[in-house]
Amino acid sequence: MIFKNYDKIEERYFQKELKAGLKVILIPRDKFNKKHAILSVNAGSVDLKLKDSKGGMINYPIGIAHFMEHILFENREGSIIDHFSRIGSSVNAYTGFNNTNYYFNTTNNFLQSLKYLLGFILKPNFDQQRIEHEKNVIKQEIKMYKDSPGWQSFYQLLQSLYFEYPIKYNIAGTAESIESLDKEILEDFYQKYYRIDNMTLIMIGDIKHDPVLNYLSNTFSVGKKKRDYKKVYPVEPDQIQSAQKELQMSISRPIISIGYKERSNYSQKSEIIKQDIVTNMLLEMIFGKSNDNYHNLYNSELIDENFSFNYMREKNTGFAKIYAETVHIDKTINALIEVLNKFDKDVNLHNFKIVKNKYIGRFYRSLNSIETLSSQIIKYNNLEQNYFNLINTIESIKLDDLIKQHSLIFNNRRPVKIIINNIKDKLRKTPCNAK
Amino acid sequence: MIKTSEFNEYKTKNDIDLYVNKTDKFKTNYIHLDIIRPLSDQNEVSKNALIPYILYRGSYKYPTNQAISRELDKLFGADLNVSVARRGENQLLRFSIEIINDKFINSKENLTKKAIDFLYQLVFNPFVVDEKFKSDYVNKGRTFISEKILSLKNDKNSYVIERCYQEMCKDEKFSLYTLGTQKGLYNTRSDNLYTYYRKILKESPIEVFVIGDINSEEDIYNYINNNYKYDRDRKLPLNNTVMKTDHFNYVELAEEDNISQSRLGVGIRVPITRNHPLYFALTVYNGILGGFSHSKLFNTIRKEKGLAYYINTRLETTKGLILINAGINQDDYSTVKKIIKEKLAEIREGKVSKENIEWTKKKLISKYETLSDNNHSVVNAFLLGLINGKKDSLNFVINSIKQVKKEDIIKVAKMVQLTTYFLLIPGSDPN
Structure with missing residues (x-):
């Protein structure tokens, strides 16, 4: 107990x-x-x-x-x-x-x-x-x-x-x-x-x-009863399955998402949690609203308020996802990839400290909601970790951790690009059996 | 006993309404500001909708969006939200900031007061060039709103709800979309929005809420009273909603879209709002019909017949509307429609089990009790009361629900009128 x-x-x-x-x-x-x-x-x-x-x-x-x-x-x-x-x-x-x-x-x-x-x-x-x-x-x-x-x-x-x-x-x-x-x-x-x-x-x-x-x-x-079978998961290769996919939907303008796959070096469970936070902080440093990249992309009209990013680390998988709505599909994708690749050239300790504080603030905010808390506890429990220790993990993270993770997941690695195009708009009014 | 804390009411010297709620329930402090405007016409609604998104681009003290974001990050990632909302026939320009409580960090500054200052700078001290908003910021706001209006149809469910409201309230202000229209945006392209905004700040009700573990209410009041400076002459009421009681727009309409599931919106009129004696009976009525998983609609349409994954109702308590919302197969439309009519009739004829009433009451009470566990919900619920001139405490609300009788529910059932069906259906290939 x-x-x-x-x-x-x-x-x-x-x-x-x-x-x-x-x-x-x-x-x-x-x-x-x-x-x-x-x-x-x-x-x-x-x-x-x-x-x-x-x-x-x-x-x-x-x-x-x-x-x-x-x-x-x-x-x-x-x-x-x-x-x-x-x-x-x-x-x-x-x-x-x-x-x-x-x-x-x-x-x-x-x-x-x-x-x-x-x-x-x-x-x-x-x-x-x-x-x-x-x-x-x-x-x-x-x-x-x-x-x-x-x-x-x-x-x-x-x-x-x-x-x-x-x-x-x-x-x-x-x-x-x-x-x-x-x-x-x-x-x-x-x-x-x-x-x-x-x-x-x-x-x-x-x-x-x-x-x-x-x-x-x-x-x-x-x-406990004896178990006479065990769970089996496939071994997943490091590379991506396909580099690009396009589809059409009834939407107002195209949607793009870019994905990067974590290599399947399944580290220790406490390391997985750290990797989760490190990668999310890394993305925040690269694309967060406080720094120049975001505003350069925004002012070039490549991204807008719908832009988002996150890294999702689970038991055996991890991937980063960058999402944008834009009419300049190729330009935006290329610009986002370029920004991701040049992170090591504009790392900045001051920005890192601010991002860290932001994550501390976010952690406390997450404790307000019982449902958010319970879903986090489940996630951490899967990895035999305690969510309440996250505050210590955040505090222990160093800029070097981010630089190392950047070279592992992003730097010149092949991303997946998903493009959802807009089906030509055709909304028609049809009267149905009138009342 | 419910564990709750109440808002205490203050008024600043320049006629801003301030509500402070001291509670140590949350690990953050939440500051929320609403400017309330009447929904008047598409031009004004479009102009109002633009304002928060222009202000968000930069203020006098934080002249760019990047400067705003930097300041927020310095405040331990304080969460800033600007938005526009519709409550009854009122348009709300909303600004809020949520910040970690000082006690968790070793800060020498009072973070909550810094957040209060920040909100003041954003709302009352915009970035102005030659007595105008910076044109770049206005253009960015316009692009944003225009995209937002277009992207409503990306979310099929929201789209159907909005379209159903529009058809249902065709010649009423309520049919104006919260973010305005493309035409409204275009019509007002040469207006001086800054001049207009100064008028807004001067004449509109401004409601400020502070909830969290603050030192003292007095302290917050004094701080806001001294720092929220603006030359105001408040002229407009809190509520501008007109209740329509007859000559409804009976309509049944379908639209095609490239989708796989049909979405249904059904509009129901009810001449009861928050300050009506039957208001609490209405909340029970809505719960019996479709508010919960034991409700008549969910029971029959999902649990019994398996015709839908979701079917629910929502209550608009300022205008007096109930909206039923479901995702169905197009082929099942007439069946679903028939069931909805049957269920409405059942309640009207008193075919409501004692259990259904009891369960609904319990669920509603539980909903209100847990509402006080969420700082945002507390503010939103209280604001709806304010707009409707009913500042009920949670305890009063809960007691009132307990006292609702079956006859009251039947009375409500006899007052409702189903007026509108809106169906979004899979369309043929557009090519």
């Missing part, structure tokens, strides 16, 4: 692993009304392959983790959601690359909500009819994302960056891939991945420790 005070940031942190292997994290927030709990299952959209003890491989269809997220809500007499509504709680879930997360928010009925949450996730009952019903809902969800230019530019970037690694697939799968799902496959996936020792429960709010922990300890008192 770990209990730690983080005086500097005025936070407290409690962590315990129960006999059955469930990891529990509790963060007290005495001044808040909202009480939040999230059960994070360590199985996301990239989890498609297992190896059994005899060396046999099990493969699952793309989108299965997301489908599981939907179907667990839907599989009983009366909807799961109604249990929560009855006591004024809200329940929801989301599927990421590495996790599926089920959560509720409540103000008054924490323990009861927690029982409901664990109940519906741990005692599923798959029904073929509900499975077919949910396929329709998810097909609508896939269509909705398909129409979003921001989503498309992200998805296409991943498709081009990666050869093998399943981060390249749509989290929800495709209309075809989910069609093959049935009761049997889902039960099998559930049995393999929804083990209690493959989950973390995070609770944030003004929550009474003792009754909650007693309940959890009693419920999860049976020892």
Whole structure:
């Protein structure tokens, strides 16, 4: 059991692993009304392959983790959601690359909500009819994302960056891939991945420790079961899958995104966190609004307020993405790449200190929102790190770290370019059966 | 008991309304300023929309956008936001800054006061050349707004909501898009926007909010009272909304776009706003219909029939509008339409379970309780109350919701009128 005070940031942190292997994290927030709990299952959209003890491989269809997220809500007499509504709680879930997360928010009925949450996730009952019903809902969800230019530019970037690694697939799968799902496959996936020792429960709010922990300890008192298979992920080459892709959508003007792939030198887990912050700080130094590059690009009308950049580091993958909306497609892409390549020539210690302070400010701001905090804790927990230590990591970063990372990820490396062009505008008014 | 803190009301000597909320809940302090204008015509709306984006390019003290950004970065990455919004038939020019609380850093300066100064410089002390805004900044603002108007259609959902409002409120001010129009932008190309802006600053209500772990409210009041200098002569009211009660625009319209999923917007009129005795019954009504995951629409259209991934309703509480919003298959349009009509009728006929009412109330109460855990939401909710002349405390709101009776909900149901269907459908290949 770990209990730690983080005086500097005025936070407290409690962590315990129960006999059955469930990891529990509790963060007290005495001044808040909202009480939040999230059960994070360590199985996301990239989890498609297992190896059994005899060396046999099990493969699952793309989108299965997301489908599981939907179907667990839907599989009983009366909807799961109604249990929560009855006591004024809200329940929801989301599927990421590495996790599926089920959560509720409540103000008054924490323990009861927690029982409901664990109940519906741990005692599923798959029904073929509900499975077919949910396929329709998810097909609508896939269509909705398909129409979003921001989503498309992200998805296409991943498709081009990666050869093998399943981060390249749509989290929800495709209309075809989910069609093959049935009761049997889902039960099998559930049995393999929804083990209690493959989950973390995070609770944030003004929550009474003792009754909650007693309940959890009693419920999860049976020892861990043996695992006779392990998760398998493909080995991803360092280079990019394809350098350029163009598509057309109904948008007001073209969208470009440029992606750089992290080499697959999977460093230590604490190093991954550092790499995440270092690369984001590096991008801020290169493209941040305080420095000349941004304003030169802006004043040349190559970028505008929609310009953005970020680096996303996950368990086995990392990539940087630069996004802009522009009519000068090639000029903007070339200018952005040029700026990225010349960073080492205009590094500046003063700017570095300011960027560092900016990240410190941002860290504190992130602690205001319970939902932001819980998603960060999940991300850090995947890497066996504590989010509250991030402040120390930020403070420990040196300019040299950025210079080194620049040479590794950007300097003269081949980027992916995604261009979304505008389909010729043709909005027509058609009267439908008038009232 | 809800853990909450309230705003205390102050007025500066030059008639700026100041609301201060001292709370140690958050790790940042948040300062927000709204200038409130009537939505009048497309030319004025376009001019108003331009202002924040011109000011954002540079002020007297921080003459370029880069200088502004540098100052923000020095303030530990303080988060500056400028925007334009519509609440009822009012156009809000919004400026806010959020800054880390001093106690977390070893700073000798008072960061919150520096942020208050910064906001003053941005809003009241713009960069002016020969009694005009710098033309480069005006042009950049124009390009920005023009692009923003065009890019509305990139987000199909927002587009449908806006188009549905426009059709529904066709000859009313509410149909004016928050950012104005291309025509409005063009019409006002030769206006002196600085002269116009001085008039705005002089005559408009200006509402300032400070929420966070400040030393004392008095201290903040004195500081703003002494430093927010401007020669003002406030003439305009906080609310300029006209409620329409009859002669609605009944319309059903489809537009084609190159998309894969159809998007539906359904407009409903309701002659109830925040200061109406049935207002709290309206919030419950909206929750029963489509505000939550146990609501009638979600229950039938998604959970029962699997016709949509999302279907929800939103309430415009200053103008009195409910908007239903969903992503569906074009082929299912008539089915969905039929279900919506049925659900409206059910509530009208009192076919609402006791449970549905209870659950909705609990969810609404929980929503208001947790609202006080977010500094931005607290400001936004309070401002809506101000505009509507109802400065209700959270405790009052929660109590009022508890007291809503089924008869009240049925009364509301009998007052609503479905007027508008707007459907965006997949179009044939434009070539």
